[in-house]
Amino acid sequence: MALIDCASWKPKSDEFVFAYRFPQTNLSTYTQLIVYESQEALLFSKGQLMGKFGPGKHTLDTENLPILRSFFGIPFGGKNPFTAEVWIVNKLYPSNLSWAVRSMAVHDADYQTMLPLQAKGQYGLSVSDSEKFLLKMVGTKDVFTESDMLSQAYGEFSSKSKSAIIQFMTTQRVGFKSISGHLDSLSQYLKTNLLPFWEEYGLTMTKFYVNDISIDTSTPEGKKVSEALASQASMSITGHSWQQEQMFGMANNAVDQIGNASGGNGLIAGLMAMNMMGGSGIGGGMSSGLMQTHNNQPTFSGSQQGMGMPQGSGMQSMNPQMSVKEIYCANCSKKHLTTERFCPHCGSEYNPCPKCGSDNPKTARRCVTCGTSLQQQGVSVCRSCGGQLALGAAFCPQCGAQQNVAPMGNICSRCGAPIPPTSRFCPKCGQKV
Numbered sequence: 001m002a003l004i005d006c007a008s009w010k011p012k013s014d015e016f017v018f019a020y021r022f023p024q025t026n027l028s029t030y031t032q033l034i035v036y037e038s039q040e041a042l043l044f045s046k047g048q049l050m051g052k053f054g055p056g057k058h059t060l061d062t063e064n065l066p067i068l069r070s071f072f073g074i075p076f077g078g079k080n081p082f083t084a085e086v087w088i089v090n091k092l093y094p095s096n097l098s099w100a101v102r103s104m105a106v107h108d109a110d111y112q113t114m115l116p117l118q119a120k121g122q123y124g125l126s127v128s129d130s131e132k133f134l135l136k137m138v139g140t141k142d143v144f145t146e147s148d149m150l151s152q153a154y155g156e157f158s159s160k161s162k163s164a165i166i167q168f169m170t171t172q173r174v175g176f177k178s179i180s181g182h183l184d185s186l187s188q189y190l191k192t193n194l195l196p197f198w199e200e201y202g203l204t205m206t207k208f209y210v211n212d213i214s215i216d217t218s219t220p221e222g223k224k225v226s227e228a229l230a231s232q233a234s235m236s237i238t239g240h241s242w243q244q245e246q247m248f249g250m251a252n253n254a255v256d257q258i259g260n261a262s263g264g265n266g267l268i269a270g271l272m273a274m275n276m277m278g279g280s281g282i283g284g285g286m287s288s289g290l291m292q293t294h295n296n297q298p299t300f301s302g303s304q305q306g307m308g309m310p311q312g313s314g315m316q317s318m319n320p321q322m323s324v325k326e327i328y329c330a331n332c333s334k335k336h337l338t339t340e341r342f343c344p345h346c347g348s349e350y351n352p353c354p355k356c357g358s359d360n361p362k363t364a365r366r367c368v369t370c371g372t373s374l375q376q377q378g379v380s381v382c383r384s385c386g387g388q389l390a391l392g393a394a395f396c397p398q399c400g401a402q403q404n405v406a407p408m409g410n411i412c413s414r415c416g417a418p419i420p421p422t423s424r425f426c427p428k429c430g431q432k433v
Contacts, residue, residue, distance in 0.1 A: 002026065003081055008034035009088045016094045018127065019134060019144040022086035029061040029068065029080045038091045040130050045084040049131060087134055093126030093206050094146060101161050102216050110175025115225060117176065118216035119165055121187070124206035125149070125198065132202030156197065164193040165213075176213070183210050327352075330359040330368070365415055365429075373414065 004024045011017050035041045035055050043050040043065070051065050062068045068082060100120040108115045127133050137152065138144045168174070168189050174182050191208035198205050215229065216222040326335045331348035338357050341350055351360045353367035353374065360368055367374060395402055403418075412419055412426035419426050426432075 003028045004031050006032045006034065007086050008036070009039075010036065011090065013145070016090075016092075016146040017143060018090055018146070018149060019138050019141075020088050020090075021142045022088065023142075025083050025085055027060055027082055027084055027086075029059075029082070031060045033058045033060055033086065035088070040089045040091055040127075042087045042089065042130055042134065043084045044087065045082070050084060052130070087130075087138075089127050089130040089133065091127055091130075093124050095122070095124035095207055097123050097125060097146065097150070099123060099157070099161065101158050101165070102218060104162050104166060104216070106166050106169055106176075108176050109169070109173045110177045115176055116216040116219055116222040117165075117213055118218075119161070119210060119213045121209045121211040123191075123208040125203050126206055127202060128199070128204040129202035134202075137201045137203075153201070157194070160194060160197055161190060164190050165210075176215075179213050183213075186210050325357065327357060327359050330361050330364075 003026050007022050007024070007027070009020050009022065011020075033041055033053055034057050035053050037055045039055060041053040041058075043053075043060070050067050053064075058064055060068075068080075098120070099122070100118070102118045104117045104119065105114050106117050107113070137149070141148065165186070168186050169179065172182070174186075179186070187208055187210045190210065191205055194208065195205055215226045217226050324337060324339050327338055328335055329343040329346060329348055330351065332343060332346040334343070334345040336343050336345065336350075338350070338352065342348065343350065343359075349362075351362055351364070351374075352358070353360060353370060353372050355372040356367060356370045358367055358369035360374060364374055366372065393403060411417070412429060412431050414431040415426060415429040417426055417428040424432065
């Protein structure tokens with residue numbers, strides 16, 4: 001074979017090449033070796049390193065390679081052939097190498113449970129020791145590319161990255177919700193822990209970045225966790241609880257049944273949905289009343305039937321437009337919601353003001369907060385116990401006290417108290433007749 005006069009290499013591949021072996025091995029003491037900037041050339045013969053050459057133009061003679069005289073017995077001067085492999089190592093460093101790890105089971109400091117996480121980012125590598133790199137990483141390959149690097153080092157690199165991330169989050173007590181604010185410190189921590197791994201192969205890590213840590217949705221468990229976190233975020237934004245979310249779901253299912261049901265079953269499904277939605281006032285009363293009517297147990301009478309409110313409901317005088325809020329119980333003075341018919345602390349029935357929603361004692365004729373009349377039309381009050389009476393009742397159904405029933409028509413329009421025929425003013429509230 002012909003002797004090589006000149007040996008050089010310029011990368012032409014789109015993929016980054018770390019090392020390249022010159023295809024011809026027939027060299028001579030007149031062969032010119034051209035090494036470009038950011039390259040280093042190494043000559044091997046019979047498994048032994050013969051010499052290293054930095055950027056520049058070199059003649060492979062005995063002056064530059066004294067080992068030729070002892071290794072091949074080549075005398076000084078003259079054109080003498082010899083056989084050797086020429087390796088050219090690319091000293092540039094790619095800074096956009098991508099990495100990713102999955103299936104990291106981390107005991108999260110925020111949620112106090114195991115979370116399946118994944119992480120990804122970028123890093124940069126450069127060859128720091130060409131001889132070690134060729135012997136330990138490249139081996140017998142003619143061309144060593146970025147893909148070769150990633151495939152060969154992925155297993156150990158992935159394992160060490162996982163361990164470092166889990167250790168950082170555990171020792172620093174950084175949870176999933178706050179990890180985004182610690183990506184810089186996590187990146188530096190990982191770089192420090194991974195440097196010895198790459199140095200073993202003659203490489204140095206120029207940079208390392210963690211771009212993102214998220215829930216690993218590649219597993220069924222990860223999908224469930226991701227859905228749960230999304231639901232929690234949604235509830236936090238809309239301001240309702242998990243229990244309410246479940247009730248909304250049940251109500252929606254009941255509504256869906258309306259289209260598939262007929263007759264009484266469809267009506268029941270619709271009313272169940274209305275009740276589950278937490279309707280009160282007109283909506284809640286209507287659903288309760290219709291449900292009772294469907295079961296042949298009508299409980300409507302008088303003006304309440306027109307409003308769709310069941311008798312005996314503690315919410316019947318509640319303003320249907322009033323929003324849910326906290327009020328003080330008139331009996332124990334502790335707070336509870338206006339949607340609760342009975343006080344959860346003392347069990348007293350909620351007696352709301354139709355205007356402001358404040359709770360009032362059962363005997364109160366006017367609201368203790370805003371002064372609005374609490375008497376219903378067509379209802380009177382017992383002179384003895386203050387209980388409600390139907391107009392014209394001779395005895396109180398609660399205490400049995402006999403009432404001084406006035407002739408029909410002489411009833412106070414404001415408080416419902418009986419007025420003697422000769423009186424021009426109500427003896428209870430002073431209302432002019």
